[in-house]
Amino acid sequence: GAGVSQSPRYKVAKRGQDVALRCDPISGHVSLFWYQQALGQGPEFLTYFQNEAQLDKSGLPSDRFFAERPEGSVSTLKIQRTQQEDSAVYLCASSPAGGSYEQYFGPGTRLTVT
């Protein structure tokens, strides 16, 4: 079946622009996660949804970052007034219901802020 998809795969933004990154999780997966991966580093948690509820947003680095999942399926990560330090790969992952922590990752969106 289809895996997690993300779009766009690459995004170049001028500093100060707003961007929106989309994630389509695996159909039926209840949990959805966003991570930020800087060059040469491991992914770092940003936020977590269970269905449409955002249960944890403790990893969002500033109030310029906003995520939503209004119908419990597709999610959008929005970054307002982008800064150079926002340049990174943004990963989306989904997970089925239940106690497993196994997460399925999308290919990521590489954001470059110039």
Place this chain on the structure above:
Amino acid sequence: GDSVTQMEGPVTLSEEAFLTINCTYTATGYPSLFWYVQYPGEGLQLLLKATKADDKGSNKGFEATYRKETTSFHLEKGSVQVSDSAVYFCALGKTGRRALTFGSGTRLQVQP
């Protein structure tokens, strides 16, 4: 807070060599432990996992044993192939916080 420490790379090996990538963790409670692999141009894929102490995860010839006494989860493979060249990430997950905590990754390069 929770953290994962991996050996720095790159690790360069010849084909059929033995592989060890070290991973240690710091966490309260009893985390589940994972190895994820990222092949060039692809997304992260779960390689193996272990959910309690002394469990051994295995997949595709790779193994890792959850050692609570040494807080370690080292990845091993007896004979690597060129196709194993990738970046390997150790991670932990805990009850009540579903997000994973990742190490910084170890790049493996296998030469023919």
